[in-house]
Amino acid sequence: IAMATGHVFHLQPCENSSAMSQNGYLEDSSCFKNDMDDTSEVREESLGDEAFDTVNSSIVSGESIRFFVNVNLEMQPSKSGSEETSGGCVLLHTSRKYLKLKNFGEEIRARRDLDGFLAQASIILDETATSLDDVLRTMLSRFAQDPNHTEPDCNLDLLMAKLFTDAGAPMEGKVHLLSDTIQGVTATVTGVQYQQSWLCIICTMKALQKRHVCISRLVRPQNWGENSCEVRFVILVLAPPKMKSTKTAMEVARTFATMFSDITFRQKLLKTRTEEEFKEALVHQRQLLTMVMPGMKEYSIFSLHAHKHPQPPKCTDFVPFGKGIREDIMRRFPVYPLDFTDGIIGKSKAVGKYITTTLFLYFACLLPTIAFGSLNDENTNGAIDVQKTIAGQSIGGLLYALFSGQPLVILLTTAPLAIYIQVIRVICDDYDLDFNSFYAWTGLWNSLFLALYAFLNLSLVMSLFKRSTEEIIALFISITFLLDAVKGMVKIFWKYYYGHHYYTKRTSSLVSLLGVSTSLNTSLHTTLNTSFLASPTELAMTGSPSATHSGRATAVLSLLIMLGTLWLGYTLYQFKKSPYLHQCVRETLSDCALPIAVLTFSLISSYGFREIEMSKFRYNPSENLFEVAQIHSLSLGAIGSAMGLGFLLSLLFFIEQNLVAALVNAPENRLVKGTAYHWDLLLLAIINTGLSLFGLPWIHAAYPHSPLHVRALALVEERVENGHIYETIVNVKETRLTSLGASVLVGLSLLLLPFPLQWIPKPVLYGLFLYIALTSLDGNQLFSRVALLLKEQTSYPPTHYIRRVPQRKIHYFTGLQVLQLLLLCAFGMSSLPYMKMIFPLIMIAMIPIRYNLLPRIIEAKYLDAMDAEHRP
Numbered sequence: 001i002a003m004a005t006g007h008v009f010h011l012q013p014c015e016n017s018s019a020m021s022q023n024g025y026l027e028d029s030s031c032f033k034n035d036m037d038d039t040s041e042v043r044e045e046s047l048g049d050e051a052f053d054t055v056n057s058s059i060v061s062g063e064s065i066r067f068f069v070n071v072n073l074e075m076q077p078s079k080s081g082s083e084e085t086s087g088g089c090v091l092l093h094t095s096r097k098y099l100k101l102k103n104f105g106e107e108i109r110a111r112r113d114l115d116g117f118l119a120q121a122s123i124i125l126d127e128t129a130t131s132l133d134d135v136l137r138t139m140l141s142r143f144a145q146d147p148n149h150t151e152p153d154c155n156l157d158l159l160m161a162k163l164f165t166d167a168g169a170p171m172e173g174k175v176h177l178l179s180d181t182i183q184g185v186t187a188t189v190t191g192v193q194y195q196q197s198w199l200c201i202i203c204t205m206k207a208l209q210k211r212h213v214c215i216s217r218l219v220r221p222q223n224w225g226e227n228s229c230e231v232r233f234v235i236l237v238l239a240p241p242k243m244k245s246t247k248t249a250m251e252v253a254r255t256f257a258t259m260f261s262d263i264t265f266r267q268k269l270l271k272t273r274t275e276e277e278f279k280e281a282l283v284h285q286r287q288l289l290t291m292v293m294p295g296m297k298e299y300s301i302f303s304l305h306a307h308k309h310p311q312p313p314k315c316t317d318f319v320p321f322g323k324g325i326r327e328d329i330m331r332r333f334p335v336y337p338l339d340f341t342d343g344i345i346g347k348s349k350a351v352g353k354y355i356t357t358t359l360f361l362y363f364a365c366l367l368p369t370i371a372f373g374s375l376n377d378e379n380t381n382g383a384i385d386v387q388k389t390i391a392g393q394s395i396g397g398l399l400y401a402l403f404s405g406q407p408l409v410i411l412l413t414t415a416p417l418a419i420y421i422q423v424i425r426v427i428c429d430d431y432d433l434d435f436n437s438f439y440a441w442t443g444l445w446n447s448l449f450l451a452l453y454a455f456l457n458l459s460l461v462m463s464l465f466k467r468s469t470e471e472i473i474a475l476f477i478s479i480t481f482l483l484d485a486v487k488g489m490v491k492i493f494w495k496y497y498y499g500h501h502y503y504t505k506r507t508s509s510l511v512s513l514l515g516v517s518t519s520l521n522t523s524l525h526t527t528l529n530t531s532f533l534a535s536p537t538e539l540a541m542t543g544s545p546s547a548t549h550s551g552r553a554t555a556v557l558s559l560l561i562m563l564g565t566l567w568l569g570y571t572l573y574q575f576k577k578s579p580y581l582h583q584c585v586r587e588t589l590s591d592c593a594l595p596i597a598v599l600t601f602s603l604i605s606s607y608g609f610r611e612i613e614m615s616k617f618r619y620n621p622s623e624n625l626f627e628v629a630q631i632h633s634l635s636l637g638a639i640g641s642a643m644g645l646g647f648l649l650s651l652l653f654f655i656e657q658n659l660v661a662a663l664v665n666a667p668e669n670r671l672v673k674g675t676a677y678h679w680d681l682l683l684l685a686i687i688n689t690g691l692s693l694f695g696l697p698w699i700h701a702a703y704p705h706s707p708l709h710v711r712a713l714a715l716v717e718e719r720v721e722n723g724h725i726y727e728t729i730v731n732v733k734e735t736r737l738t739s740l741g742a743s744v745l746v747g748l749s750l751l752l753l754p755f756p757l758q759w760i761p762k763p764v765l766y767g768l769f770l771y772i773a774l775t776s777l778d779g780n781q782l783f784s785r786v787a788l789l790l791k792e793q794t795s796y797p798p799t800h801y802i803r804r805v806p807q808r809k810i811h812y813f814t815g816l817q818v819l820q821l822l823l824l825c826a827f828g829m830s831s832l833p834y835m836k837m838i839f840p841l842i843m844i845a846m847i848p849i850r851y852n853l854l855p856r857i858i859e860a861k862y863l864d865a866m867d868a869e870h871r872p
Contacts, residue, residue, distance in 0.1 A: 099182065105289070105290050106804040109251065110286075114282060114283075117282075118279050118282065120146075121279060125273075128219050130222055132224050135222075138216070141156070164179060165177045165179050180203065183198075184260070194228075198231065198233040199233070200257045200260070201236050203239075208240045210240070211243070211249070212236075212237070216234045232266070232270065245802065324459065324679075338734075339735055340736060344737070356591035357712040360591060361742035362745040363595045365410065365705065366746050368412060369389050372414070372417075373385060373388070373390060374386055375418050378618065379422040379425055380425050383425075383695065386617070389697050390746060390747070390750055393697075393699065394747030395691075396687045396688075397411055397742065397746065400687060404680050405674075406665065406675060406680055407735070408664050409661055409680070409709075411684075412700075416652060420442075421439070431638070436630070436695050437629050437631055440631050440692045441631060443689070443693075443698060445643045445645070447688050447692065450654065454678045454685065468813075469847070469850055472820050472824065474663070475777075477773075478704075478773045480828070481770065481776075496554040554615075557605070557609055558615065562764070562767040562770070565764050568597040570593070575593075597771065606761070615762045615763070619753060619754045627695060628693055645837075653688075655843050657700050660701035660703050661706075668728075668779075672734070703776075709739070713732050786818070804862070810866070812858055813858055816857065
């Protein structure tokens with residue numbers, strides 16, 4: 001406590017328990033000791049009552065533990081009135097939070113912090129100063145004298161003042177406390193027990209150019225107040241405020257605080273005689289922490305969760321025929337009724353969320369279905385049209401929603417399937433085969449192989465797909481969405497902006513140059529691949545030559561409609577993060593973002609600019625919607641050829657279904673009702689058997705519809721870590737009602753053909769593709785790491801891989817993933833249809849690349865860390 005004379009006192013433990021009253025204020029002069037004169041005592045009577053009004057000592061409680069270091073009071077002349085009543089009282093804001101011990105085995109920066117300190121060590125042994133102020137001044141003076149720690153723009157007096165709370169405070173009633181500290185604590189049955197033999201002090205200042213660490217060992221334990229009654233070690237950490245997230249003053253302090261939290265290590269430091277011995281003890285402690293981190297081993301295993309290195313399945317795992325299917329049914333059947341009642345009956349009702357999610361799924365499924373139906377209509381000369389595609393989508397979706405083990409997975413017909421259908425049509429034309437019969441046999445062989453995969457438990461093989469592999473495919477799908485929208489808009493511009501004649505001459509060369517032919521979507525994961533862009537022929541047929549405005553106005557309006565759909569949809573999707581309106585209204589608008597955007601710009605295009613011709617999808621009504629194929633009309637040779645196509649198609653279905661299901665069942669989604677990979681694969685085979693016989697398009701699990709479905713039903717919580725906001729899923733409503741309702745609405749949409757569904761112009765669909773591409777990037781770690789190449793290091797988020805993996809290794813791994821992504825694009829976006837058919841084999845080849853090639857370039861522990869789930 002600073003007197004008018006400038007003397008500094010420190011709180012000492014009182015021998016008499018009566019020295020402290022119930023409110024925590026000191027009441028006995030024997031509890032004070034003058035650092036300026038150790039032999040003198042200060043009497044309580046000389047201070048007066050007003051002195052104790054400014055000493056805000058506290059008692060340790062379960063909710064508040066105050067750390068007092070030095071308390072300075074400047075005695076002012078006696079005042080009258082309100083000033084005397086207030087006693088110079090000031091307000092002090094205290095904030096506390098727990099920090100995790102640093103994991104020296106996983107966080108690479110921990111070792112580098114210590115290496116940097118040892119290279120330019122600032123160690124003070126046997127410090128004789130007794131006051132905290134004097135100890136800190138000595139440590140700062142060491143900085144000023146050391147040529148390795150030159151800071152020309154730093155004022156030591158300002159730096160000293162920055163360490164305490166009274167910097168810039170009013171003269172009356174200054175409270176002299178350390179501003180930012182770290183101490184070790186242990187929770188006991190009686191409260192919180194402090195490690196009082198060491199103290200880590202943190203300070204940030206703009207004038208500093210680099211980080212500094214100084215360690216001072218005191219000759220004798222010093223009593224610097226409550227929770228610091230026997231301090232022997234002081235660690236001072238200085239750093240500029242703008243640093244990379246893993247290099248901040250807090251992170252450096254956490255490194256040294258973790259080391260000093262070990263009492264055995266502190267005892268070893270007390271026995272050292274020279275700085276070299278002190279350094280050797282630090283190095284030895286680092287080695288011990290790297291090998292075995294107390295309290296962190298369990299956390300490390302848990303953090304890797306399901307993304308840890310799996311053991312390859314053994315041959316015996318596939319022998320019990322149908323074992324996986326039986327286990328899936330036993331796991332899911334007991335909770336089957338809950339799939340219909342959760343959110344409807346009980347306390348936590350979510351009827352509103354179910355309605356908005358159903359509307360989202362309806363539009364997200366219907367529009368691509370219309371697009372692929374129009375494309376199939378053109379490729380098959382009307383054998384599979386929009387009506388059949390909608391009917392197949394509705395029937396397959398209903399059956400899967402009712403009987404699947406994981407109803408959150410959404411089934412759709414996709415671009416790769418449209419390509420397979422086109423190849424089948426070409427083969428039938430070349431060899432004069434009946435399309436419906438050959439199509440049915442290909443689908444039947446595909447279903448047979450899928451059933452065999454299910455009964456032989458082959459879904460266990462998908463455990464070898466790591467998170468990094470899944471995200472490569474997911475990013476590939478996002479790219480195809482983007483390129484599909486660009487391709488469609490380019491076609492519109494060539495036709496309407498530059499004229500139809502110029503368009504027909506240049507379209508093929510332009511599309512070849514861009515490499516975005518219809519095959520763009522050949523990514524297995526291109527599930528929702530909205531490559532549902534129509535072909536040039538379709539565009540030519542869409543607009544009448546006698547249209548009033550078929551020129552540049554159409555092209556420009558199409559571009560604005562596409563961008564407007566994207567802008568409105570994504571703005572409403574992010575609206576839940578804004579401060580406007582009530583929280584329920586924000587969530588509703590966010591959940592209905594896609595329907596609102598599609599309907600709004602469809603109305604703007606159809607009514608606001610009705611005089612301008614817009615490109616619409618092709619529609620030819622079917623005479624017979626359900627017609628059984630004559631499968632007996634084919635020869636044995638044709639049936640054998642269909643078997644080859646069916647096998648390749650089954651690989652596509654197998655990988656697509658299991659990968660999407662794995663993304664839905666990811667640990668971060670916190671699903672609790674269990675998985676059913678084998679049963680769902682068998683159900684998929686049964687559904688596609690019926691679709692094949694009636695000439696309806698095949699369907700399989702769709703990305704990103706399925707993860708977006710989970711997201712729409714999730715309760716999401718935002719958490720802040722070092723200034724970065726993370727969204728964490730708290731729980732998910734696992735229900736069948738949303739996918740069931742969406743499938744029913746898709747079936748009822750047959751009544752809306754051709755009017756009013758043809759009011760939806762293609763630019764709106766292209767905007768939908770951009771919306772899906774953009775929203776599917778959320779949580780994609782590969783995209784985040786690619787973005788790091790464009791960011792300043794100080795803006796890096798404190799993710800788990802930033803902490804555990806050297807920055808160079810992170811960029812190496814990202815580059816290798818990008819190379820794999822380019823390989824997928826080379827095959828998936830090839831203009832050769834037969835080359836796209838072997839795309840599933842390329843995806844399977846990524847397994848040995850991840851397990852055999854990458855560990856030769858990057859250590860396995862770093863690969864596993866980057867494949868792990870982020871845990872703050």
